[in-house]
Amino acid sequence: YVEYVCVKCNGKEKKRVGFTCKSRFCNRCGKIYIEKWVEKQTERILEVGHRHIVFTIPEELRNIFYHNRELLKDLSDKAAEVIQYWYREKSRKRGYEVGIIAVIHTFGRDLKFNPHVHVLVTEGAIDKNKIWKEVGFIPYEYLRKAWQKVLLDLIKQK
Numbered sequence: 001y002v003e004y005v006c007v008k009c010n011g012k013e014k015k016r017v018g019f020t021c022k023s024r025f026c027n028r029c030g031k032i033y034i035e036k037w038v039e040k041q042t043e044r045i046l047e048v049g050h051r052h053i054v055f056t057i058p059e060e061l062r063n064i065f066y067h068n069r070e071l072l073k074d075l076s077d078k079a080a081e082v083i084q085y086w087y088r089e090k091s092r093k094r095g096y097e098v099g100i101i102a103v104i105h106t107f108g109r110d111l112k113f114n115p116h117v118h119v120l121v122t123e124g125a126i127d128k129n130k131i132w133k134e135v136g137f138i139p140y141e142y143l144r145k146a147w148q149k150v151l152l153d154l155i156k157q158k
Contacts, residue, residue: 002016002017003015003016003017004016004017041101044101045099045101045120046099046122048099048122048123048124048132049122049123049124050099050120050121050122050123051120051121051123051137051138052118052119052120052121053079053083053118053119053121053138053143054116054117054118054119055075055079055082055116055117055119055143055147056114056116057075057114057115057116057151058151061151061155062113062114062115064155065115066113068158070158071154071155071158072104072106072115074154075104075115075117076102076103076104076117076119077102078147078150078151078154079102079117079119079147080100080102080119081150082143082146082147082150083098083100083119083121083138084098084100085146086138086142086143086146087125087135090135091125091127091133094127094128094133095127095128096125096126096127096133096135097125097126097127098121098122098124098125098135099121099122099125100119100120100121100122101119101120102117102118102119102120103117103118103119104116104117105117105118121138123135123136
């Protein structure tokens, strides 16, 4: 690293600037990358209640995703699709628009290949008149069956 010292205040002000590799996998640089990403998302996020939903790939299907990494690119869109469909059905003609942030993780804590999608979903939506509407929980059985169908359709398509 380089340390800069302010000559006007006799060295009271100091600034250290580290040299970085800019890799997200580096402990130091990755932390910086994550902090910037979180800051950006925090600016975008609505100040309403949210739900955290995790969509996992069954162990029996992981090998397919391991050998065809192209499939991974579609996972966050497919998870969002499952949630958006439920909100569309719930709203019928009111045209609900829900807030969704989705992030794909390809490994678990044990560093074994375990692709899954973390989704942050607003606990409500904006209708076509731009009015906020509270919406309750999304039923687990719907999420499970819809995700299963979306995954199997994705595998068939590719």
